[in-house]
Amino acid sequence: MKLIFEKSISGRKSSLLPACDVPEVELDAAYQRQSELPLPELCETDVSRHYTQLCQRVHGVNCGFYPLGSCTMKYNPRINEEMAALPGFTAIHPLAPKASTEGCREVYETAARYLCEISGMDGMTFQPAAGAHGEFTGVMLIKQYHVSRGDTARTKIIVPDSAHGTNPATAAMCGFEVVNIASAPNGCVDLEALKAVLGPDVAGLMLTNPNTVGIFDENILEITRLVHECGGLCYYDGANLNAVMGVVRPGDMGFDCIHMNLHKTFSTPHGGGGPGAGAVGCKEFLKKFLPKSVLMEEAGHIQVRMFEGNFLVVVRALTYLMTLGKEGVPEAAINAVLNANYLMRKIQGTFEPAFDRTCMHEFVLDLSEFKKETGVSALDVAKSLIDRGMHPPTMYFPLIVHEALMLEPTETESKQTLDEAAEIFRDLYKLAFTDPEYMHAAPHHAQIGRPDEVKAARNPILRWEQA
Numbered sequence: 001m002k003l004i005f006e007k008s009i010s011g012r013k014s015s016l017l018p019a020c021d022v023p024e025v026e027l028d029a030a031y032q033r034q035s036e037l038p039l040p041e042l043c044e045t046d047v048s049r050h051y052t053q054l055c056q057r058v059h060g061v062n063c064g065f066y067p068l069g070s071c072t073m074k075y076n077p078r079i080n081e082e083m084a085a086l087p088g089f090t091a092i093h094p095l096a097p098k099a100s101t102e103g104c105r106e107v108y109e110t111a112a113r114y115l116c117e118i119s120g121m122d123g124m125t126f127q128p129a130a131g132a133h134g135e136f137t138g139v140m141l142i143k144q145y146h147v148s149r150g151d152t153a154r155t156k157i158i159v160p161d162s163a164h165g166t167n168p169a170t171a172a173m174c175g176f177e178v179v180n181i182a183s184a185p186n187g188c189v190d191l192e193a194l195k196a197v198l199g200p201d202v203a204g205l206m207l208t209n210p211n212t213v214g215i216f217d218e219n220i221l222e223i224t225r226l227v228h229e230c231g232g233l234c235y236y237d238g239a240n241l242n243a244v245m246g247v248v249r250p251g252d253m254g255f256d257c258i259h260m261n262l263h264k265t266f267s268t269p270h271g272g273g274g275p276g277a278g279a280v281g282c283k284e285f286l287k288k289f290l291p292k293s294v295l296m297e298e299a300g301h302i303q304v305r306m307f308e309g310n311f312l313v314v315v316r317a318l319t320y321l322m323t324l325g326k327e328g329v330p331e332a333a334i335n336a337v338l339n340a341n342y343l344m345r346k347i348q349g350t351f352e353p354a355f356d357r358t359c360m361h362e363f364v365l366d367l368s369e370f371k372k373e374t375g376v377s378a379l380d381v382a383k384s385l386i387d388r389g390m391h392p393p394t395m396y397f398p399l400i401v402h403e404a405l406m407l408e409p410t411e412t413e414s415k416q417t418l419d420e421a422a423e424i425f426r427d428l429y430k431l432a433f434t435d436p437e438y439m440h441a442a443p444h445h446a447q448i449g450r451p452d453e454v455k456a457a458r459n460p461i462l463r464w465e466q467a
């Protein structure tokens, strides 16, 4: 497919400017462009077709099943977009006087109240633009808390080996030494390993529960008690709250602060790097360290982002919460858990779960035995799923499971979709024994097959250069 620049035809236009109705002024030479601006020249149909063709080349949650574990690719109700498009929200200026931003303030305050109730926290900021940014903000609250008490000996943050990669990265960014602890054989925190590293040098623990293998850690109260006993604080990675929202509260599990990805659980479209929001909640005693906010009048120190963060993401999250209501929120969580267990059991007997027990909103398949038998890897299966119209699950994560495929069907999928997905998995399982070569070469029907992912990450070419 040609780039939009390559489709350009000199002199073609898609805009007509109105006649100038003010006196023309000649700009100083210093402000004048020295060469032509190399913008593509196309008519409106060309532009429209170009972008429509581009979006037909990607797989989104609006095209088909998208069971990307840990990322909650659920359907985003269209009413959220309608609300986020209201001129009162889109045309507001961040420096507008208080009297004209009362509506926005009410959106923030209501969303904060609901999310505090869901998470069991007392204060909230919406400034962070993503989950990782929320983690950074939350761990800085922990740091500020210790420093404010003159307790500067706490230099370590404990992170289990099953954690999302952003957790150790965050702890390091905040200037802490990362202490990794190995998981117990059931994928949960190993209490003895935890006890062994606890001490007066520990600032806190970062944890997600249910953890990244989709299992709820039943020792959670003991874990948070142990950390508190040694003077540390507990950080909850609530990027994905789909299994627990409205059912159990991280605050009641003993956590002191949390971030929630509004762009996952609370239904803002994500992927491709669109705007997000990593709302950070904290207990009363940490509220004074929250970032400064003009609208919410929190007494903070610093800001972590200009103005109030990605406001329209909060509008979408609030719309979603108000649509579901107090009964709908736990119902969505319960259905997410039901769907994950249903799909796991329908696939079982071919690909086997890494942990054969009731899962929460997601589960991990362990393909290491299957690979030994067939030579077909988790990557080959993932690539083969693309040919069947399904987005691949998360691969090779968490690191504690080898040849991992991590599936999160979400609550918005019907039984028929899950049955079809299970059938596809069972088909591919059989195919691996009869035609492994075909799977090594998959995908066969996609625009791009197997890009060099390391090169794409290390050396991305994102800009068109004029020849």
Ligand SMILES: *Cc1c(COP(=O)(O)O)cnc(C)c1O
Pocket (backbone or CB within 6 Å): 070, 071, 130, 131, 132, 133, 164, 166, 208, 237, 239, 240, 261, 276, 278
């Ligand atoms: C997605 C995710 C994050 C990071 O969120 P971003 O918005 O991508 O920065 C952190 N932890 C977990 C468990 C996640 O699933």
